[in-house]
Amino acid sequence: MADRPSAKPIRNGTGPLVPDKPAPSVPGLYVHVPFCKTKCPYCDFYSVTTLDLVDRFVEDLEHEMRWRLADAWMDGFDSLYVGGGTPSILGPERLQRVLAMLSRPLITSPRAKETAAPQSRPAGRTPGEAVAEKAGRTTKKPAAEGASSAPDVEVTVEMNPADVTADLMAVMRDAGVTRVSLGVQSFDDQELRLLGRRHDRAGAIAAIEEIRKAGFADLGLDIITDLPGSNLETLRRSLDQALAFRPEHLSCYALTIAEGTVFGQRQQAGTLVLPDPDARADQYLETARVLEEAGYDHYEVSNYARKPRLRSRHNQKYWNRTPYLGLGPAAHSFDGTTRWWNLADVHRYHERLSSGHLPVDEQESIDADMARMEQLALGMRTAAGISETLVQRPGLSEVAADLVAQGLLERHDGRLCPTRRGFLVADGIAALLV
């Protein structure tokens, strides 16, 4: 890929830049399950391997949720995301219990929808509006979203391929899970060993088949690129294998070495060497090219949906600053004006709750300047980009115009949207426009 801007900037994806559905604006609910059977050497999300604490955690989680439910802003969510850690580690019974509990604050669970018509909801304002008013944005009433076939809520559970069983899938199906995010990471046994995963290639394939067999029509696969020893050829092979299953969603994350992880130590010791920066840029561009050619919608730096409507509803809330509530250790929350996060310690999380306190670690209120920075930093990571009004300031409009001329941004309906090459330098663009 040449350094110079091509005369014709590369368009993002094949789908529309702005999705055909309005961006999510009803709050989302996230649950962090901080347990893993084994720690992956690259991961710096909070998790522990002391599985004997799982039962206590489930109790605590219920406790925290009940407490939060008492808040005014807990009127309802239209997305639930169970992540971790490894949620699938909970096993059928506990997962069933957790999902049942978490479904209560959802606007309409798919099951509920079969029996109760939307009109039967209490009169007056819709649940989402309370938060929306607080967040200072107008909410589209969920009821008016119309399309009867579309589920009213998106319920995602992250799964480790090694944990996928017919039993578990049936439980999830019955509990109203609409979407499975499967941590495949790679289809190459050697790469999987390097990543310290519990599954191999055959296990990944078996898991995908099991999930499909259970009737899940919305499957997302996670792939890691930029692995040591990888090149464009291994990357294409990996992508081709993923595409063979026609997943509804693909997250292709470039391996990021975090301090304090095993990979971090190995990189410092010089025993772990990533492809050089140019090769990493090439892998990124190649990923985008291959997936877009296969018809996928490149809607965020690392995320692709087979159709714009298959974008992850929940994750988009993080990027467009829709409120969300996070439960569980280390979970982050945002109510439109304040961000807070829970203690990243399963013991202190427990102690706090049992002594009658919320397990919040810290919080910060977001003023106008901070909000603008967030909009810039996040907007540049999404195909929807940022509103041009954000950079209508002395000096900045010229910088923006220059970025457009360089083929890093495109103008669409009053928005500045990153191109594929723009995604590559999204951090730099945000810094230029800050």
Next chain:
Amino acid sequence: MVQIRNFSIVAHIDHGKSTLADRLIQHAGLIQERDFRNQLLDDMDIERERGITIKSNTVTLPYKSKDGMEYELNLIDTPGHVDFTYEVSRALASCEGVLLLVDASQGVEAQTMAHLYAAMEHDLTIVPVINKIDLPSADIENAKRQIEHDLGLDPEDAILCSAKTGEGVEEVLEAIVQRIPDPGQDTESPLKALVFDAHYDTFRGTVVAFRLFTGSVQKGQTLRFMSNDATHHIEEVGRFRLGRDPVKKLQAGDVGYLLAGIKTVSDVHIGDTITLDDRPADEALPGFKEIKPVVFSSIYPISSDDFPALVDALEKYELNDASLVYEKDTSVALGQGFRCGFLGLLHLEIVQERLEREFNQSIIMTMPSVRYRFNLKDGQHIVVDNPAEFPDPMLIESAEEPYVRITIMIPDRYMGAVMQLCLDRRADNSNFTYPVPGRIEINFDMPLSEVIFDFYDRLKSVTQGYGSFDYEIIAYRQSDLVKLDILVNGEPVDALASMVHRERARDRGLRVCTRLKDEIPRQMFKIAIQAAIGRTIIARTTISPYRKDVTAKCYGGDISRKRKLLEKQKKGKKRMKMVGKVEIPQSAFVSVLKTNQE
């Protein structure tokens, strides 16, 4: 009757000057053990860090000798760099003797020689002291041999001591009172006192450090500076202990300070003679020179919003540094700033560091320059020290640059390397003498512009520290001068422009381009760095853009982390200067100035 002795300690760098001073102060009982810290006389952080003395400090030590006599010993500290040669000479002129320190394991070094000569020039009594005798590597016999052969002093006069352990310190004090002459006490003649230092006190104004040769002075009298006939009412006189110790009266032979409500240090001239207004001396003490800046550079705030703060900082700084001169300056790229004159490149670096550290300023300094003369075709003669004022080449009839006569003293084994260094710097008119066997003194005429850059550092490096160096300005000589522009993505950066000899332009241009290439981080665009004379590009480097900087994950809902990264980037930008759309870090400007890192 209290006797007086005035002396200074001189030594090659790191031979233990500050340690011995500390030990003498301690011995005199001026300080308790628990208050003791190293380099007592070096107040500034920079002095402690670099192990050098920038501002001299003076202290009066009470001492009772073995034969029961009471003494006041005035230890006059001297700065140790060629930029401050004049200050050193005034400090030495205030003494009757010096302690010449020789490291017992290192022996006589280049600066030991230079100091010896300086002391001899002032007819001072020289007391050789062999220091660091506690070191396992100490070779006292060899040090004595060198004192005899290289310095031409009697080795039996050398006192053995360890400033570190305190061994021999008593003997040093005895030698001071026994060997260094009494300054004489002609208190009847009119007052003649030599100003050898001045510094600023926030509450009391300028503190003048001086040595009385004749007469006496006390509070309430009116002093007169003989260089400009300025008069001031004396508010206080006193001696330097570790702080100021007021006394009723100072008289011939004494060293002390006076306060006279003098607002800035610039009102006091080092080397000036103080007399009394109502009974003035007939003539001033010899050796007064007006200190003239030889190196010029402009200072700009990194962010133009910070200009008022810089004005404030410079005003405060100036109170304490009479050598700094400045006036307002404006640059297209950098906005409002100041054109400043310095004694040399070290002085420039010190000003820069102190403004940053003590006054918390983020500044950019432009390429240093000397003062050039241009004879224009229309008969005008102009003086230019700022590349921004370089005349239109079509209008120049001829140009001249200042030359200096340099004096270098080295062991003869470095002769080849030093010759090469000098000739590379357009030196000519050489002269060699052999003051002592094995040592050579080299004289050259050399353009001052070649000296101010990194000549002294290079000399120290090629002679492994043995090269001593001094220079004096002799004359302006015809020179083929050009203006060297530095362009970043086609835009000239006026802070980096310089005036150079045509033959040196390509070299200098390439060096600046390479340095910038190393210092400017890769950005989203390709950056071309060029050096040009007029429209001719003579050197060029390119910084290729980075292609990817995006972080793969947004860490779930942890948006704060993402935003904080951006905030950090924004903060980092405050230390950057935008040229066009290229961000040039301040460190790039600084590094271009430091041409000595080869």
